Amino acid sequence: MASLFRSAEMTLCQLFLQSEAAYACVSELGELGLVQFRDLNPDVNVFQRKFVNEVRRCDEMERKLRYLEKEIKKDGIPMLDTGENPEAPQPREMIDLEATFEKLENELREVNQNAEALKRNYLELTELKQILRKTQVFFDEDHFG
Template identity: 85%
Template sequence: MGSLYRSEEMCLCQLFLQTEAAYACVAELGELGLVQFRDLNPDVNAFQRKFVNEVRRCDEMERKLRFLEKEIKKDAVPMLDTGENPDAPQPREMIDLEATFEKLENELREVNTNEEMLKKNFLELTELKHILRKTQAFFDEAGGQQAEAAMAELAAMPPDQAMNTDTEPLDAALGRGGNMFANFG
Protein backbone atom coordinates (compact mmCIF):
# COMPACT_ATOMS: atom_id res chain seq x y z
CA MET A 1 0.00 0.00 0.00
CA GLY A 2 1.33 3.40 -0.93
CA SER A 3 1.28 6.42 1.32
CA LEU A 4 -0.37 9.77 0.81
CA TYR A 5 2.38 11.94 2.26
CA ARG A 6 3.23 15.20 0.50
CA SER A 7 6.67 14.01 -0.48
CA GLU A 8 5.22 10.98 -2.24
CA GLU A 9 5.01 11.32 -6.01
CA MET A 10 1.43 11.82 -7.16
CA CYS A 11 -0.52 12.62 -10.25
CA LEU A 12 -4.01 13.98 -10.68
CA CYS A 13 -6.21 11.78 -12.86
CA GLN A 14 -9.78 11.90 -13.95
CA LEU A 15 -11.59 8.58 -14.38
CA PHE A 16 -14.64 8.00 -16.51
CA LEU A 17 -16.35 4.73 -15.66
CA GLN A 18 -19.47 3.05 -16.91
CA THR A 19 -22.21 2.94 -14.32
CA GLU A 20 -22.29 -0.87 -14.31
CA ALA A 21 -18.54 -1.14 -13.65
CA ALA A 22 -18.18 1.82 -11.26
CA TYR A 23 -18.77 -0.17 -8.06
CA ALA A 24 -16.25 -2.90 -8.88
CA CYS A 25 -13.61 -0.41 -10.05
CA VAL A 26 -13.94 1.88 -7.04
CA ALA A 27 -13.93 -1.12 -4.67
CA GLU A 28 -10.72 -2.44 -6.22
CA LEU A 29 -9.04 0.99 -6.10
CA GLY A 30 -10.12 1.40 -2.49
CA GLU A 31 -8.67 -1.98 -1.50
CA LEU A 32 -5.35 -1.08 -3.10
CA GLY A 33 -5.27 2.08 -1.01
CA LEU A 34 -3.44 4.05 -3.67
CA VAL A 35 -6.02 6.69 -4.50
CA GLN A 36 -7.64 9.66 -2.90
CA PHE A 37 -10.93 10.86 -4.34
CA ARG A 38 -11.76 14.53 -4.76
CA ASP A 39 -15.29 15.83 -4.90
CA LEU A 40 -15.68 17.63 -8.21
CA ASN A 41 -19.23 18.71 -7.37
CA PRO A 42 -18.95 20.28 -3.90
CA ASP A 43 -22.02 22.47 -4.47
CA VAL A 44 -24.34 19.49 -5.11
CA ASN A 45 -26.55 18.53 -2.18
CA ALA A 46 -25.92 15.05 -0.74
CA PHE A 47 -29.50 14.02 -1.54
CA GLN A 48 -29.09 14.97 -5.21
CA ARG A 49 -26.07 12.76 -5.80
CA LYS A 50 -26.06 9.40 -7.52
CA PHE A 51 -25.71 6.33 -5.33
CA VAL A 52 -27.13 8.17 -2.29
CA ASN A 53 -29.38 5.18 -1.52
CA GLU A 54 -26.38 2.84 -1.45
CA VAL A 55 -24.56 5.19 0.91
CA ARG A 56 -27.61 5.28 3.20
CA ARG A 57 -27.79 1.49 3.17
CA CYS A 58 -24.11 1.31 4.12
CA ASP A 59 -24.63 3.83 6.93
CA GLU A 60 -27.56 1.80 8.25
CA MET A 61 -25.51 -1.42 8.16
CA GLU A 62 -22.67 0.36 9.95
CA ARG A 63 -25.12 1.49 12.66
CA LYS A 64 -26.33 -2.11 13.12
CA LEU A 65 -22.75 -3.38 13.32
CA ARG A 66 -21.90 -0.75 15.96
CA PHE A 67 -24.96 -1.87 17.98
CA LEU A 68 -23.93 -5.53 17.73
CA GLU A 69 -20.34 -4.68 18.70
CA LYS A 70 -21.54 -2.65 21.70
CA GLU A 71 -23.70 -5.56 22.90
CA ILE A 72 -20.83 -8.02 22.42
CA LYS A 73 -18.47 -5.82 24.45
CA LYS A 74 -21.15 -5.24 27.11
CA ASP A 75 -21.36 -8.99 27.76
CA ALA A 76 -17.55 -9.40 27.55
CA VAL A 77 -17.76 -11.91 24.71
CA PRO A 78 -14.34 -12.31 23.06
CA MET A 79 -14.20 -11.14 19.45
CA LEU A 80 -11.89 -12.44 16.76
CA ASP A 81 -9.79 -9.62 15.31
CA THR A 82 -7.90 -10.71 12.22
CA GLY A 83 -6.34 -7.27 11.78
CA GLU A 84 -7.29 -7.06 8.12
CA ASN A 85 -10.28 -5.56 6.40
CA PRO A 86 -12.47 -7.87 4.34
CA ASP A 87 -12.91 -7.26 0.63
CA ALA A 88 -15.75 -5.01 -0.43
CA PRO A 89 -18.84 -7.16 -0.96
CA GLN A 90 -20.62 -7.27 -4.29
CA PRO A 91 -23.99 -5.47 -4.47
CA ARG A 92 -25.93 -8.76 -4.43
CA GLU A 93 -23.98 -9.84 -1.32
CA MET A 94 -24.93 -6.56 0.35
CA ILE A 95 -28.59 -7.59 0.26
CA ASP A 96 -27.76 -10.79 2.15
CA LEU A 97 -25.62 -8.86 4.64
CA GLU A 98 -28.42 -6.35 5.21
CA ALA A 99 -30.90 -9.15 5.90
CA THR A 100 -28.48 -10.90 8.26
CA PHE A 101 -27.72 -7.71 10.20
CA GLU A 102 -31.42 -6.84 10.40
CA LYS A 103 -32.25 -10.31 11.74
CA LEU A 104 -29.42 -10.22 14.30
CA GLU A 105 -30.37 -6.74 15.49
CA ASN A 106 -34.05 -7.68 15.92
CA GLU A 107 -33.20 -10.90 17.74
CA LEU A 108 -30.77 -9.13 20.06
CA ARG A 109 -33.26 -6.38 20.86
CA GLU A 110 -35.88 -9.05 21.63
CA VAL A 111 -33.43 -10.91 23.87
CA ASN A 112 -32.61 -7.66 25.71
CA THR A 113 -36.33 -6.97 26.23
CA ASN A 114 -36.92 -10.50 27.51
CA GLU A 115 -33.93 -10.24 29.83
CA GLU A 116 -35.28 -7.02 31.35
CA MET A 117 -38.71 -8.60 31.86
CA LEU A 118 -37.17 -11.69 33.47
CA LYS A 119 -35.09 -9.55 35.83
CA LYS A 120 -38.19 -7.56 36.79
CA ASN A 121 -40.21 -10.75 37.39
CA PHE A 122 -37.36 -12.25 39.41
CA LEU A 123 -37.19 -9.20 41.67
CA GLU A 124 -40.96 -9.19 42.17
CA LEU A 125 -41.02 -12.91 42.99
CA THR A 126 -38.05 -12.57 45.35
CA GLU A 127 -39.85 -9.74 47.13
CA LEU A 128 -43.01 -11.84 47.45
CA LYS A 129 -40.99 -14.80 48.76
CA HIS A 130 -39.50 -12.63 51.51
CA ILE A 131 -42.93 -11.27 52.39
CA LEU A 132 -44.33 -14.80 52.65
CA ARG A 133 -41.43 -15.89 54.86
CA LYS A 134 -42.02 -12.96 57.21
CA THR A 135 -45.77 -13.58 57.39
CA GLN A 136 -45.17 -17.32 57.95
CA ALA A 137 -42.85 -16.51 60.86
CA PHE A 138 -45.46 -14.11 62.22
CA PHE A 139 -48.21 -16.75 62.03
CA ASP A 140 -45.95 -19.42 63.53
CA GLU A 141 -45.18 -17.12 66.46
CA ALA A 142 -48.84 -16.17 66.93
CA GLY A 143 -49.93 -19.83 66.65
CA GLY A 144 -47.35 -20.90 69.24
CA GLN A 145 -48.59 -18.26 71.69
CA GLN A 146 -52.21 -19.36 71.16
CA ALA A 147 -51.31 -23.01 71.78
CA GLU A 148 -49.44 -22.13 74.98
CA ALA A 149 -52.40 -20.09 76.23
CA ALA A 150 -54.85 -22.93 75.46
CA MET A 151 -52.61 -25.49 77.18
CA ALA A 152 -52.24 -23.24 80.22
CA GLU A 153 -56.02 -22.79 80.33
CA LEU A 154 -56.55 -26.54 80.05
CA ALA A 155 -53.98 -27.22 82.77
CA ALA A 156 -55.72 -24.76 85.10
CA MET A 157 -59.05 -26.63 84.79
CA PRO A 158 -59.99 -29.39 87.18
CA PRO A 159 -59.44 -32.86 85.60
CA ASP A 160 -63.13 -33.82 85.42
CA GLN A 161 -64.06 -30.54 83.69
CA ALA A 162 -61.08 -30.77 81.31
CA MET A 163 -62.32 -34.13 80.00
CA ASN A 164 -65.72 -32.67 79.05
CA THR A 165 -64.34 -29.52 77.44
CA ASP A 166 -64.85 -28.84 73.75
CA THR A 167 -61.39 -29.24 72.19
CA GLU A 168 -62.11 -27.02 69.21
CA PRO A 169 -60.12 -23.99 70.52
CA LEU A 170 -57.22 -26.27 71.40
CA ASP A 171 -57.32 -27.94 67.98
CA ALA A 172 -57.32 -24.53 66.30
CA ALA A 173 -54.41 -23.36 68.44
CA LEU A 174 -52.40 -26.48 67.64
CA GLY A 175 -53.11 -26.20 63.93
CA ARG A 176 -55.54 -29.08 63.67
CA GLY A 177 -58.99 -29.02 62.18
CA GLY A 178 -58.64 -27.63 58.65
CA ASN A 179 -55.99 -24.93 59.01
CA MET A 180 -53.24 -25.12 56.42
CA PHE A 181 -49.54 -24.70 57.02
CA ALA A 182 -47.34 -23.57 54.14
CA ASN A 183 -43.56 -23.63 54.21
CA PHE A 184 -41.88 -21.21 51.79
CA GLY A 185 -38.34 -21.96 52.83
Protein backbone atom coordinates in the same frame (compact mmCIF):
# COMPACT_ATOMS: atom_id res chain seq x y z
CA MET B 1 4.25 1.33 -2.10
CA ALA B 2 3.13 4.94 -2.08
CA SER B 3 1.27 6.62 0.76
CA LEU B 4 -1.13 9.53 1.11
CA PHE B 5 1.19 11.69 3.20
CA ARG B 6 1.95 15.20 2.02
CA SER B 7 5.54 14.39 1.18
CA ALA B 8 4.51 11.49 -1.06
CA GLU B 9 4.37 12.23 -4.76
CA MET B 10 0.82 12.26 -6.06
CA THR B 11 -0.85 12.60 -9.42
CA LEU B 12 -4.25 14.15 -9.95
CA CYS B 13 -6.41 12.03 -12.23
CA GLN B 14 -10.00 12.18 -13.32
CA LEU B 15 -11.82 8.93 -13.99
CA PHE B 16 -14.93 8.54 -16.08
CA LEU B 17 -16.68 5.28 -15.31
CA GLN B 18 -19.79 3.67 -16.63
CA SER B 19 -22.45 3.37 -13.94
CA GLU B 20 -22.44 -0.43 -14.22
CA ALA B 21 -18.69 -0.62 -13.55
CA ALA B 22 -18.46 2.15 -10.93
CA TYR B 23 -18.96 -0.08 -7.89
CA ALA B 24 -16.37 -2.65 -8.93
CA CYS B 25 -13.81 -0.01 -9.90
CA VAL B 26 -14.21 2.08 -6.75
CA SER B 27 -14.08 -0.99 -4.50
CA GLU B 28 -10.90 -2.21 -6.19
CA LEU B 29 -9.28 1.21 -5.86
CA GLY B 30 -10.38 1.43 -2.24
CA GLU B 31 -8.93 -1.98 -1.41
CA LEU B 32 -5.56 -0.89 -2.80
CA GLY B 33 -5.59 2.02 -0.36
CA LEU B 34 -3.63 4.23 -2.72
CA VAL B 35 -6.38 6.56 -3.84
CA GLN B 36 -7.76 9.75 -2.39
CA PHE B 37 -11.11 10.86 -3.73
CA ARG B 38 -12.01 14.50 -4.22
CA ASP B 39 -15.57 15.77 -4.38
CA LEU B 40 -15.93 17.64 -7.65
CA ASN B 41 -19.51 18.69 -6.84
CA PRO B 42 -19.36 20.11 -3.30
CA ASP B 43 -22.35 22.36 -3.91
CA VAL B 44 -24.67 19.49 -4.88
CA ASN B 45 -27.22 18.59 -2.23
CA VAL B 46 -26.55 15.23 -0.56
CA PHE B 47 -29.98 13.95 -1.57
CA GLN B 48 -29.33 14.71 -5.25
CA ARG B 49 -26.21 12.58 -5.47
CA LYS B 50 -26.32 9.47 -7.59
CA PHE B 51 -25.32 6.82 -5.03
CA VAL B 52 -26.92 8.33 -1.90
CA ASN B 53 -29.17 5.29 -1.32
CA GLU B 54 -26.24 2.87 -1.46
CA VAL B 55 -24.26 5.01 0.98
CA ARG B 56 -27.22 5.12 3.36
CA ARG B 57 -27.57 1.34 3.18
CA CYS B 58 -23.89 0.96 4.03
CA ASP B 59 -24.22 3.43 6.92
CA GLU B 60 -27.18 1.48 8.27
CA MET B 61 -25.30 -1.84 8.01
CA GLU B 62 -22.32 -0.26 9.77
CA ARG B 63 -24.60 0.94 12.58
CA LYS B 64 -25.97 -2.59 13.00
CA LEU B 65 -22.47 -4.05 13.06
CA ARG B 66 -21.36 -1.54 15.70
CA TYR B 67 -24.39 -2.48 17.82
CA LEU B 68 -23.59 -6.18 17.50
CA GLU B 69 -19.93 -5.55 18.33
CA LYS B 70 -20.87 -3.49 21.40
CA GLU B 71 -23.14 -6.25 22.68
CA ILE B 72 -20.50 -8.92 22.04
CA LYS B 73 -17.87 -6.92 23.93
CA LYS B 74 -20.34 -6.17 26.75
CA ASP B 75 -20.80 -9.90 27.31
CA GLY B 76 -17.05 -10.56 27.12
CA ILE B 77 -17.27 -12.88 24.14
CA PRO B 78 -13.90 -13.13 22.38
CA MET B 79 -13.80 -12.00 18.75
CA LEU B 80 -11.25 -13.03 16.17
CA ASP B 81 -9.57 -10.02 14.56
CA THR B 82 -7.42 -11.04 11.62
CA GLY B 83 -6.24 -7.47 11.14
CA GLU B 84 -6.96 -7.52 7.44
CA ASN B 85 -9.74 -5.76 5.62
CA PRO B 86 -12.11 -8.05 3.76
CA GLU B 87 -12.85 -7.42 0.11
CA ALA B 88 -15.87 -5.31 -0.70
CA PRO B 89 -18.88 -7.55 -1.27
CA GLN B 90 -20.62 -7.61 -4.62
CA PRO B 91 -23.93 -5.71 -4.83
CA ARG B 92 -25.97 -8.93 -4.82
CA GLU B 93 -24.12 -10.09 -1.68
CA MET B 94 -25.02 -6.79 0.00
CA ILE B 95 -28.69 -7.78 -0.02
CA ASP B 96 -27.88 -11.02 1.83
CA LEU B 97 -25.65 -9.15 4.30
CA GLU B 98 -28.37 -6.58 4.94
CA ALA B 99 -30.91 -9.31 5.66
CA THR B 100 -28.49 -11.16 7.95
CA PHE B 101 -27.58 -8.03 9.91
CA GLU B 102 -31.25 -7.07 10.23
CA LYS B 103 -32.12 -10.54 11.52
CA LEU B 104 -29.24 -10.59 14.00
CA GLU B 105 -30.03 -7.12 15.30
CA ASN B 106 -33.72 -7.96 15.78
CA GLU B 107 -32.93 -11.25 17.52
CA LEU B 108 -30.40 -9.61 19.81
CA ARG B 109 -32.80 -6.80 20.73
CA GLU B 110 -35.47 -9.41 21.49
CA VAL B 111 -33.05 -11.40 23.65
CA ASN B 112 -32.11 -8.22 25.56
CA GLN B 113 -35.78 -7.36 26.10
CA ASN B 114 -36.50 -10.88 27.33
CA ALA B 115 -33.51 -10.75 29.69
CA GLU B 116 -34.77 -7.47 31.15
CA ALA B 117 -38.27 -8.91 31.58
CA LEU B 118 -36.83 -11.98 33.32
CA LYS B 119 -34.81 -9.76 35.69
CA ARG B 120 -37.91 -7.74 36.56
CA ASN B 121 -39.94 -10.91 37.16
CA TYR B 122 -37.17 -12.36 39.31
CA LEU B 123 -36.99 -9.23 41.45
CA GLU B 124 -40.78 -9.08 41.85
CA LEU B 125 -40.95 -12.74 42.82
CA THR B 126 -38.06 -12.35 45.25
CA GLU B 127 -39.87 -9.43 46.85
CA LEU B 128 -43.10 -11.46 47.16
CA LYS B 129 -41.17 -14.37 48.64
CA GLN B 130 -39.69 -12.09 51.31
CA ILE B 131 -43.14 -10.68 52.09
CA LEU B 132 -44.53 -14.20 52.49
CA ARG B 133 -41.66 -15.16 54.80
CA LYS B 134 -42.17 -12.10 56.99
CA THR B 135 -45.92 -12.71 57.25
CA GLN B 136 -45.27 -16.38 58.07
CA VAL B 137 -42.93 -15.30 60.90
CA PHE B 138 -45.57 -12.85 62.10
CA PHE B 139 -48.26 -15.57 62.25
CA ASP B 140 -45.88 -18.14 63.76
CA GLU B 141 -45.15 -15.84 66.68
CA ASP B 142 -48.74 -16.32 67.70
CA HIS B 143 -49.82 -12.72 67.97
CA PHE B 144 -53.47 -13.74 68.01
CA GLY B 145 -53.61 -16.24 70.71
